[in-house]
Amino acid sequence: MTASNGTPALHATTLPITGIDGHAHVFVHGLALASGRRYAPAYEATLEDYRAMLASLGLSHGVLVQPSFLGTDNSFLLSCLDAHPEQLRGIVVVDPARDIAQIEAWHARGVVGVRANLIGTALPDFGDTVWAPFLERMADLDWHFEVQIEAARLSAIAPAVLASGVHMVVDHFGRFDPALGTGDPGFATLLSLGPTRQVWVKVSGAYRVSPERDDPAAALAAAVSAWPALVREFGVDRLVWGTDWPHTQFEDVQNARLTRDQLESFVDQPDQLRTVLVDTPASLFQFR
Known part of the structure; x- marks a missing residue:
């Protein structure tokens, strides 16, 4: 199967799509941790537990995002994708020159x-000579560039990413300042x-933009405060959802x-719920 741009396309899943979790992490004890990490959990979030969680919510598919504390060693995430290729897709963290x-x-x-x-x-x-060729190849494969960044700093990176032609996905409601809410000027930048x-936005991890942890x-x-403005400016077809499982640093309250x-x-x-849970993520994450 080949994409319209002539590059290899992922095989479409044969599993009926009842819902897609667009953002989750898996990890186990013994994995190498990144130097300079700000945080690392003391527990495991296993692939088996993740798949059981999906089933408990009536969700058929999931997207695994490389945790920041594992850095650019994506080997565990890749092994999870290998184990369930029709059910899972992955988002990696990279060294652009090496990878x-x-x-x-x-x-593949x-x-x-x-x-x-x-x-x-x-x-x-992201416009320099290290990132530019990497982003160009990403665009060829219809990959997206997912960023978690404070809303106030989004304007510093968005022009270079978008100029590359790559789709950009912004995490967790755009990470506006919880103290400012949607009045954060950075949220206006996102809109x-x-x-x-x-640009797509993940309407996930609302507790990460909440003033009350x-x-x-x-x-x-x-x-609720952010949703109407996101729909107005992006359209429902540019919004996706994820559990943010296992809710790192919020495990005790989520x-x-x-x-x-x-x-x-x-x-x-x-109709909007189906778009957010099925139609948009199935396209964005190349399930079909």
Whole structure:
């Protein structure tokens, strides 16, 4: 099977798609941890537990995102994709100079994008001679570039990423400042990217933009406040959802069932819910 641009395309899943979890992490004890990591969990989030969680929510497919604390060693994530190639897709973390030679092999194994977690870090120049060829090859494969970044700094990276022709996915409601809510000027920057049609937003991890860490109602309120503006500027077909399982650093106050139930609280139209859970992620993550 070949994509319209002549590059190899992933085999479409034969599993009926009942719902796609667009953002989750798996890890076990004994994996090499990245130097300079800000955090590493003391527990395991196994592939078996993840798949059981999906089934418990009536979700058929999932997208595994390389955890930042594992750095650019994507070997465990890739092994998970190999184990369940029709059910799972992957988002890797890369060294662009070293890993450009791996792109085709990773694509064949179910990788569909690259993530950069830029929270609290110095910002790379995504237009430089290291990143430019990597992004160009990503565009050829219809991969996307997923960023987790403070909303206030989004304007510093978006132009170079979008100029490359790569689709960009912005994590967790755009990570607007919880103290400012949707009044954060960075959220306005995010909304201004909607008309480009090159940008998708993950309406996931609302607790990461909530002013009250331990209050699920406050997290839901943050989602409810952001949803109408995101729909208006991006369209429902540019919005995807994820459990954010296992809710790193919020494990004590969050669970997948709660996040799934909350989704239906702010996406209360059946056609929109199907778009967010099935149609948009099936296309973005190359399940079909």
